[in-house]
Amino acid sequence: MNRLPALIVALAVSPTLFAQPAAPASDAKPDAKPPAVAPAGGEPAKPAAGATAYEIKVDTSDAPELKAYGEKIQKLSEEWYPKLIAMLPSENYAAPQRVVITFRNDYKGVAMAQGNRITCAVKWFKERPEDLGAVVHELAHVVQGYRRGKRPGWLVEGIADYLRFFHYEPANARPRPNPERAKHTDSYRTTGHFLNWVQETYDKQFVVKMNAACREARYSDDLWKEYTGKTLDELGAEWKASLAKK
Numbered sequence: 142m143n144r145l146p147a148l149i150v151a152l153a154v155s156p157t158l159f160a161q162p163a164a165p166a167s168d169a170k171p172d173a174k175p176p177a178v179a180p181a182g183g184e185p186a187k188p189a190a191g192a193t194a195y196e197i198k199v200d201t202s203d204a205p206e207l208k209a210y211g212e213k214i215q216k217l218s219e220e221w222y223p224k225l226i227a228m229l230p231s232e233n234y235a236a237p238q239r240v241v242i243t244f245r246n247d248y249k250g251v252a253m254a255q256g257n258r259i260t261c262a263v264k265w266f267k268e269r270p271e272d273l274g275a276v277v278h279e280l281a282h283v284v285q286g287y288r289r290g291k292r293p294g295w296l297v298e299g300i301a302d303y304l305r306f307f308h309y310e311p312a313n314a315r316p317r318p319n320p321e322r323a324k325h326t327d328s329y330r331t332t333g334h335f336l337n338w339v340q341e342t343y344d345k346q347f348v349v350k351m352n353a354a355c356r357e358a359r360y361s362d363d364l365w366k367e368y369t370g371k372t373l374d375e376l377g378a379e380w381k382a383s384l385a386k387k
Protein backbone atom coordinates (compact mmCIF):
# COMPACT_ATOMS: atom_id res chain seq x y z
CA MET A 142 0.00 0.00 0.00
CA ASN A 143 1.29 3.41 -0.84
CA ARG A 144 0.88 5.59 2.21
CA LEU A 145 3.19 8.38 1.16
CA PRO A 146 1.99 11.78 2.18
CA ALA A 147 1.33 13.90 -0.88
CA LEU A 148 3.87 16.50 0.21
CA ILE A 149 6.67 13.97 0.29
CA VAL A 150 5.80 12.76 -3.18
CA ALA A 151 5.80 16.33 -4.42
CA LEU A 152 9.18 17.01 -2.88
CA ALA A 153 10.78 13.78 -3.98
CA VAL A 154 14.34 14.27 -5.12
CA SER A 155 14.96 10.63 -5.98
CA PRO A 156 12.85 7.69 -7.05
CA THR A 157 14.69 5.62 -4.45
CA LEU A 158 12.80 5.27 -1.22
CA PHE A 159 13.36 3.23 1.88
CA ALA A 160 10.82 2.71 4.61
CA GLN A 161 10.83 0.83 7.85
CA PRO A 162 7.91 -1.39 8.74
CA ALA A 163 5.72 -0.43 11.69
CA ALA A 164 7.28 -3.23 13.73
CA PRO A 165 11.05 -2.96 13.24
CA ALA A 166 11.68 -6.29 14.96
CA SER A 167 9.82 -8.10 12.20
CA ASP A 168 11.05 -8.71 8.73
CA ALA A 169 7.93 -7.42 7.08
CA LYS A 170 8.30 -5.68 3.78
CA PRO A 171 8.25 -1.89 3.77
CA ASP A 172 4.78 -0.64 3.09
CA ALA A 173 5.73 2.29 0.93
CA LYS A 174 6.57 2.20 -2.74
CA PRO A 175 8.74 4.55 -4.74
CA PRO A 176 6.65 7.41 -6.04
CA ALA A 177 6.12 7.62 -9.77
CA VAL A 178 7.80 10.97 -10.19
CA ALA A 179 10.92 12.00 -12.01
CA PRO A 180 13.96 13.04 -10.00
CA ALA A 181 13.80 16.76 -9.39
CA GLY A 182 17.55 17.24 -9.51
CA GLY A 183 19.30 19.09 -6.73
CA GLU A 184 22.44 16.98 -6.51
CA PRO A 185 24.25 17.90 -3.29
CA ALA A 186 27.29 20.10 -3.67
CA LYS A 187 30.53 19.41 -1.85
CA PRO A 188 30.96 21.75 1.10
CA ALA A 189 33.41 24.57 0.57
CA ALA A 190 36.57 24.44 2.64
CA GLY A 191 35.98 25.96 6.04
CA ALA A 192 32.20 25.75 5.75
CA THR A 193 30.16 23.60 8.08
CA ALA A 194 30.37 20.20 6.49
CA TYR A 195 26.80 19.05 6.91
CA GLU A 196 23.54 20.72 7.75
CA ILE A 197 20.77 18.85 9.52
CA LYS A 198 17.34 20.41 9.68
CA VAL A 199 14.67 18.90 11.90
CA ASP A 200 11.10 20.05 11.31
CA THR A 201 8.63 19.39 14.12
CA SER A 202 6.11 22.02 13.03
CA ASP A 203 3.52 19.27 12.55
CA ALA A 204 3.89 18.35 16.24
CA PRO A 205 5.17 21.34 18.27
CA GLU A 206 5.14 19.21 21.42
CA LEU A 207 8.09 17.31 19.91
CA LYS A 208 10.28 20.42 19.72
CA ALA A 209 12.70 19.32 22.44
CA TYR A 210 12.75 15.79 21.06
CA GLY A 211 13.52 17.23 17.62
CA GLU A 212 16.52 19.03 19.08
CA LYS A 213 17.72 15.73 20.49
CA ILE A 214 17.30 14.11 17.05
CA GLN A 215 19.24 16.97 15.51
CA LYS A 216 22.18 16.51 17.92
CA LEU A 217 22.15 12.76 17.32
CA SER A 218 22.11 13.30 13.56
CA GLU A 219 24.87 15.90 13.62
CA GLU A 220 27.02 13.37 15.45
CA TRP A 221 26.09 10.25 13.48
CA TYR A 222 25.58 11.45 9.92
CA PRO A 223 29.30 12.24 9.43
CA LYS A 224 30.23 8.98 11.19
CA LEU A 225 28.02 6.96 8.86
CA ILE A 226 29.52 8.78 5.85
CA ALA A 227 32.99 7.81 7.06
CA MET A 228 31.88 4.18 7.43
CA LEU A 229 30.74 3.92 3.79
CA PRO A 230 33.40 5.60 1.70
CA SER A 231 33.65 5.19 -2.05
CA GLU A 232 35.44 7.03 -4.81
CA ASN A 233 33.88 10.15 -6.26
CA TYR A 234 30.92 10.07 -3.91
CA ALA A 235 29.77 12.94 -1.75
CA ALA A 236 26.83 12.33 0.56
CA PRO A 237 24.15 15.03 0.62
CA GLN A 238 25.40 18.10 2.44
CA ARG A 239 21.96 18.84 3.83
CA VAL A 240 19.50 16.43 5.44
CA VAL A 241 15.94 17.37 6.31
CA ILE A 242 14.13 15.31 8.93
CA THR A 243 10.39 15.97 9.12
CA PHE A 244 8.01 14.66 11.76
CA ARG A 245 4.57 14.08 10.30
CA ASN A 246 1.23 13.21 11.86
CA ASP A 247 -0.09 11.67 8.67
CA TYR A 248 2.80 9.25 8.11
CA LYS A 249 1.72 5.87 9.42
CA GLY A 250 4.96 3.88 9.26
CA VAL A 251 8.02 4.37 11.49
CA ALA A 252 10.37 6.37 9.32
CA MET A 253 11.53 6.50 5.74
CA ALA A 254 14.27 8.08 3.70
CA GLN A 255 14.03 9.47 0.21
CA GLY A 256 17.05 11.19 -1.22
CA ASN A 257 18.19 13.57 1.52
CA ARG A 258 14.79 13.70 3.17
CA ILE A 259 13.72 11.62 6.15
CA THR A 260 10.14 11.39 7.33
CA CYS A 261 9.41 10.25 10.89
CA ALA A 262 5.97 9.29 12.18
CA VAL A 263 4.89 11.51 15.09
CA LYS A 264 2.82 8.72 16.64
CA TRP A 265 5.67 6.19 16.59
CA PHE A 266 8.26 8.45 18.18
CA LYS A 267 5.83 9.72 20.81
CA GLU A 268 5.18 6.14 21.83
CA ARG A 269 8.77 4.95 21.37
CA PRO A 270 11.03 7.97 22.03
CA GLU A 271 13.90 5.60 22.80
CA ASP A 272 13.89 4.32 19.22
CA LEU A 273 16.67 6.68 18.12
CA GLY A 274 18.29 3.85 16.21
CA ALA A 275 15.43 4.06 13.70
CA VAL A 276 16.69 7.53 12.78
CA VAL A 277 20.26 6.24 12.49
CA HIS A 278 18.93 3.55 10.12
CA GLU A 279 17.35 6.23 7.91
CA LEU A 280 20.48 8.38 8.00
CA ALA A 281 22.34 5.30 6.76
CA HIS A 282 19.97 5.17 3.77
CA VAL A 283 20.75 8.80 2.97
CA VAL A 284 24.46 7.94 3.07
CA GLN A 285 23.98 4.82 0.93
CA GLY A 286 22.60 7.05 -1.81
CA TYR A 287 21.65 4.22 -4.15
CA ARG A 288 19.95 5.68 -7.17
CA ARG A 289 20.73 3.58 -10.21
CA GLY A 290 20.96 -0.08 -11.00
CA LYS A 291 19.50 -3.12 -9.25
CA ARG A 292 20.33 -4.68 -5.90
CA PRO A 293 18.30 -6.81 -3.50
CA GLY A 294 16.09 -4.86 -1.09
CA TRP A 295 17.12 -7.17 1.76
CA LEU A 296 20.75 -6.15 1.20
CA VAL A 297 19.91 -2.43 1.23
CA GLU A 298 18.04 -2.81 4.52
CA GLY A 299 20.68 -5.18 5.88
CA ILE A 300 23.49 -2.66 5.33
CA ALA A 301 21.46 0.06 7.09
CA ASP A 302 20.74 -2.22 10.04
CA TYR A 303 24.35 -3.48 10.10
CA LEU A 304 25.43 0.12 10.68
CA ARG A 305 22.70 0.65 13.22
CA PHE A 306 23.22 -2.47 15.29
CA PHE A 307 26.96 -3.05 14.99
CA HIS A 308 28.10 0.57 15.25
CA TYR A 309 25.39 2.66 16.92
CA GLU A 310 23.40 0.43 19.27
CA PRO A 311 25.00 -1.03 22.41
CA ALA A 312 26.32 -4.59 22.12
CA ASN A 313 23.48 -6.00 24.22
CA ALA A 314 20.94 -4.73 21.66
CA ARG A 315 22.51 -6.65 18.78
CA PRO A 316 20.31 -9.01 16.82
CA ARG A 317 20.20 -12.65 17.85
CA PRO A 318 18.80 -14.49 14.84
CA ASN A 319 16.89 -17.68 15.52
CA PRO A 320 19.16 -20.57 14.37
CA GLU A 321 16.13 -22.62 13.32
CA ARG A 322 14.30 -20.04 11.26
CA ALA A 323 16.66 -17.23 10.29
CA LYS A 324 17.63 -16.73 6.65
CA HIS A 325 20.42 -14.45 5.52
CA THR A 326 17.95 -12.81 3.12
CA ASP A 327 15.46 -12.01 5.90
CA SER A 328 16.44 -8.32 5.60
CA TYR A 329 16.82 -5.69 8.32
CA ARG A 330 18.60 -6.80 11.48
CA THR A 331 18.90 -10.44 10.50
CA THR A 332 20.74 -9.58 7.29
CA GLY A 333 22.70 -7.01 9.31
CA HIS A 334 23.90 -9.87 11.54
CA PHE A 335 24.78 -11.92 8.45
CA LEU A 336 26.76 -9.04 6.92
CA ASN A 337 28.68 -8.56 10.15
CA TRP A 338 29.49 -12.28 10.19
CA VAL A 339 30.70 -12.21 6.54
CA GLN A 340 32.84 -9.20 7.33
CA GLU A 341 34.35 -10.69 10.48
CA THR A 342 34.91 -14.07 8.82
CA TYR A 343 36.10 -13.18 5.32
CA ASP A 344 36.91 -9.55 4.63
CA LYS A 345 37.07 -6.59 7.00
CA GLN A 346 36.18 -4.27 4.09
CA PHE A 347 33.25 -6.35 2.93
CA VAL A 348 30.44 -3.89 3.72
CA VAL A 349 32.40 -0.98 2.28
CA LYS A 350 32.96 -2.91 -0.95
CA MET A 351 29.37 -4.12 -1.22
CA ASN A 352 28.05 -0.62 -0.54
CA ALA A 353 30.30 0.86 -3.23
CA ALA A 354 29.04 -1.74 -5.70
CA CYS A 355 25.40 -0.92 -4.92
CA ARG A 356 26.06 2.81 -5.05
CA GLU A 357 27.80 2.52 -8.41
CA ALA A 358 25.15 0.24 -9.93
CA ARG A 359 27.66 -2.63 -10.09
CA TYR A 360 25.85 -5.09 -7.82
CA SER A 361 25.74 -8.68 -8.98
CA ASP A 362 25.31 -11.95 -7.08
CA ASP A 363 28.79 -12.88 -8.33
CA LEU A 364 30.32 -10.26 -6.04
CA TRP A 365 29.82 -12.45 -2.97
CA LYS A 366 32.15 -15.03 -4.49
CA GLU A 367 34.55 -12.40 -5.74
CA TYR A 368 34.88 -10.84 -2.27
CA THR A 369 34.82 -13.99 -0.14
CA GLY A 370 35.50 -17.02 -2.37
CA LYS A 371 32.05 -18.36 -1.47
CA THR A 372 28.70 -18.00 -3.18
CA LEU A 373 25.86 -16.20 -1.43
CA ASP A 374 24.11 -19.50 -0.75
CA GLU A 375 27.28 -21.04 0.65
CA LEU A 376 27.80 -18.05 2.91
CA GLY A 377 24.18 -18.18 4.06
CA ALA A 378 24.53 -21.87 4.97
CA GLU A 379 27.80 -21.29 6.84
CA TRP A 380 26.34 -18.37 8.73
CA LYS A 381 23.29 -20.41 9.72
CA ALA A 382 25.51 -23.22 10.96
CA SER A 383 27.49 -20.70 13.02
CA LEU A 384 24.26 -19.52 14.69
CA ALA A 385 23.46 -23.03 15.84
CA LYS A 386 26.89 -23.38 17.49
CA LYS A 387 26.32 -20.49 19.87
Ligand SMILES: [Zn+2]
Pocket residue numbers: 159160161278282298301
Ligand atom coordinates in the same frame (compact mmCIF):
# COMPACT_ATOMS: atom_id res chain seq x y z
ZN1 LIG B 1 15.31 0.94 5.76
